[in-house]
Amino acid sequence: MKQFTDLATPFANVAADSELPGQNLSWLKTMRQQALMQFNQFGLPSKKVESWKYTSLYELSQQSFNHQAGAVSISQQQCEELALLGEAYRVVIVDGAFEPKLSKLDGLPVGVTVQPFSQALDTVEQQLGQQVAIDQAGLTALNTLLMKEGAMVHVAAHTVVDKPIELLVINSGNTVNLATHLRNMLVLDTEAQATVVEHYVGLNDAIYLTNVVSEVVLADNAELFHYKLQQESKNAFHIATLAAKQAAGSQWHTNNISLGGKLARNDVHSQLMGEQAHTTMDGLYLLKATQHIDNHTRIDHLVPNTTSNELYKGVLDDDSHAVFNGKVIVHKDAQKTDSKEYNHNLLLSRGCEIDTKPEMEIYADDVKCGHGSTVGQLDPDQLFFLRARGLDAVTARSLLTHAFAVEVLERIPSEPLRDALSNVISQRLPRGANAS
Numbered sequence: 001m002k003q004f005t006d007l008a009t010p011f012a013n014v015a016a017d018s019e020l021p022g023q024n025l026s027w028l029k030t031m032r033q034q035a036l037m038q039f040n041q042f043g044l045p046s047k048k049v050e051s052w053k054y055t056s057l058y059e060l061s062q063q064s065f066n067h068q069a070g071a072v073s074i075s076q077q078q079c080e081e082l083a084l085l086g087e088a089y090r091v092v093i094v095d096g097a098f099e100p101k102l103s104k105l106d107g108l109p110v111g112v113t114v115q116p117f118s119q120a121l122d123t124v125e126q127q128l129g130q131q132v133a134i135d136q137a138g139l140t141a142l143n144t145l146l147m148k149e150g151a152m153v154h155v156a157a158h159t160v161v162d163k164p165i166e167l168l169v170i171n172s173g174n175t176v177n178l179a180t181h182l183r184n185m186l187v188l189d190t191e192a193q194a195t196v197v198e199h200y201v202g203l204n205d206a207i208y209l210t211n212v213v214s215e216v217v218l219a220d221n222a223e224l225f226h227y228k229l230q231q232e233s234k235n236a237f238h239i240a241t242l243a244a245k246q247a248a249g250s251q252w253h254t255n256n257i258s259l260g261g262k263l264a265r266n267d268v269h270s271q272l273m274g275e276q277a278h279t280t281m282d283g284l285y286l287l288k289a290t291q292h293i294d295n296h297t298r299i300d301h302l303v304p305n306t307t308s309n310e311l312y313k314g315v316l317d318d319d320s321h322a323v324f325n326g327k328v329i330v331h332k333d334a335q336k337t338d339s340k341e342y343n344h345n346l347l348l349s350r351g352c353e354i355d356t357k358p359e360m361e362i363y364a365d366d367v368k369c370g371h372g373s374t375v376g377q378l379d380p381d382q383l384f385f386l387r388a389r390g391l392d393a394v395t396a397r398s399l400l401t402h403a404f405a406v407e408v409l410e411r412i413p414s415e416p417l418r419d420a421l422s423n424v425i426s427q428r429l430p431r432g433a434n435a436s
Contacts, residue, residue: 008064012036015145018067021118027125035144038134045137052137054323054355055265055294060237065179065209069095072172076102084199084229084420088164089114091151095172096180098149111156114165117183120152124185131215131243138267139239143213147183155192164195164417173206184214188222195225195414202233202260209237216244216252223251227417232260241267248274255412256283257421259428264293272306283312284408286428287320294323301334310341313408315401316352323355330362330369337364341371346404398429
């Protein structure tokens with residue numbers, strides 16, 4: 001049942017009028033037509049849909065979004081200052097457009113291809129759309145209809161990428177109510193290894209929409225370290241789907257850090273399709289004011305002898321609202337599954353709220369699974385201990401909050417990346433007079 005008949009933005013007309021890439025590809029035209037049919041039929045999901053019961057998209061539906069960005073100039077120095085990593089290959093997208101002069105793609109190892117999505121359509125027919133479903137509630141159908149840019153990363157068999165690859169997505173705020181629909185494809189062949197960072201940044205407090213779908217394909221024994229840092233405008237809407245299919249022996253380590261956005265939704269899904277495959281699925285969200293974030297995760301153990309380990313942590317302040325729904329499904333005959341799933345939350349004010357629901361569906365009898373969640377406040381005894389040693393109240397709270405959040409960062413094996421993210425987190429926390 002379609003929820004919103006009064007969408008302020010006529011997305012179907014936008015699709016008809018826009019110069020979308022791949023107009024000459026019949027298979028892509030068919031895919032877009034199917035997406036249009038799905039979106040016209042179902043529109044945006046309502047709170048009557050179980051997976052959206054705590055998140056309303058009404059305000060999003062009433063925004064009149066613009067899909068044509070005006071001219072903007074970002075200097076190389078600005079780009080370096082915004083980037084999370086200095087030593088990395090880099091794909092830069094500004095207001096939905098690939099910026100080759102700001103990107104750093106020289107010197108890629110043999111067997112590694114990194115290019116803008118719009119230039120890679122001839123190579124992605126077999127993988128595009130295979131990790132996500134457009135017939136489910138969400139904005140995946142809209143993304144498939146209007147996807148225009150993003151990044152394609154392909155790592156050939158037995159190849160190790162020597163530096164991280166950072167996808168830096170910048171919204172300048174120069175175009176009012178700009179909507180960008182980004183598609184990323186990360187494909188690692190047999191025994192390939194890479195680190196990829198998705199980094200979303202807003203330069204001011206503009207209203208805009210980032211609608212992104214990232215698809216991950218891991219062949220036998222491939223290993224991907226995947227990180228996402230979302231630092232968008234406090235008035236932005238950020239809707240993201242990240243989905244992976246994993247073959248035998250593959251390892252996917254993903255860490256999702258959300259700091260910005262008025263409303264953010266992250267759907268993360270892994271399908272363990274080969275024995276000895278493993279998923280580490282971590283996340284951290286820091287919210288203040290009236291921010292709303294919804295994290296929905298799902299891990300499907302489809303065959304025997306697979307493992308997963310999930311840890312999401314949240315710090316909420318003011319009148320913010322967070323949602324965590326994590327589901328692990330151990331399918332029939334997926335014996336010897338080992339899975340752990342935890343969500344822990346720290347509430348810093350009376351006005352904030354968390355709806356947390358870690359859950360497991362187990363259809364096999366020889367498994368080792370555990371899950372749980374906690375919701376609490378700062379320990380007054382610990383605060384007293386720090387105050388008694390000369391720290392002011394703000395610094396004491398900051399130190400304890402950082403100690404709570406840092407567990408997620410400590411699970412990152414790369415020291416430079418861990419340090420860079422830790423610095424970002426520290427800057428977000430309140431800092432007192434005695435903070436170092």
